[in-house]
Amino acid sequence: MKRTGEKALSIISVVLNAISVGILILMLIGSKMIVNDPLLNTEIENSLAGSGFTEQEIVESVDFMGDFLIFISTIGWLFVVLGVISIVLAIVGAVKVNANPKVAGILFIIACVLSGIISLPGILLIIAGIMCFVRKPKIMTPIEARDENGYIIE
Template sequence: MKRTVEVVLGIIGALVYALTAALGGFMVWLQNNRDILEESLNETAEQNTEIGTGDVEAMIDALGTGGWLLAIASVVAVILGIVAMVLLKGNKKPMVSGIIFIATAVIVAIVTGGAGIIAGIFYVIAGIMCLVRKPKQMIEG
């Protein structure tokens, strides 16, 4: 039985996770370039008097921490997706692949606070299809 649909969904999910990792990398880059970020945040603070200097520092620190978390979780999800697709190739271990897809999607969605939910949807659909689809039985008569 061919598992083309599951592999395609896995590839799409991995690409979306790669974009999420790039977003996390951009967040870390912003934290490391404080002058650019502080300039834009100070302009916002001038318009909104409720934001204080301490709040800006806390936002910059949270941006860096969240960026690292998002980048690492997304890279791990891409790696696990590739492992699941390799196991799926040739219909070798579809049950293991399905479990890897579903577990990865759920864990990354929880760890990233929902930021990985879009890519996780592709992984969940691929995982369910891996678990549900059975090879056709040949009827001997």
């Protein structure tokens, strides 16, 4: 049975996941550059100095901002790893969909959970996974020649 729909949905989700992982990597690299930029830190210190904060509060605020960006960056890299695993599972599922649709459906659903169920690639993968489980192959009955009594003619 052809499973063109499942293959198309999985390929579209792989492309969308790859785009989102690429954008996330660029954002994480940009945030690392922001944390290491001394000009930005001095600009933030200067803007906080005019607002009535003490020197200690200003230093703590700048340190907190740097620590917060590092924390967000760490979580972002976790999402990058999950996205790459999701891409690999979706590709393997797309390759296996004709040979074993049940395994491909399980791979699509796992990839959906890893990429995010509410994201567009996740929705496409869950649809492909459900289609793998629901669609049944057509039963091909051979056409047999029969005579007027119902016996098979060979």
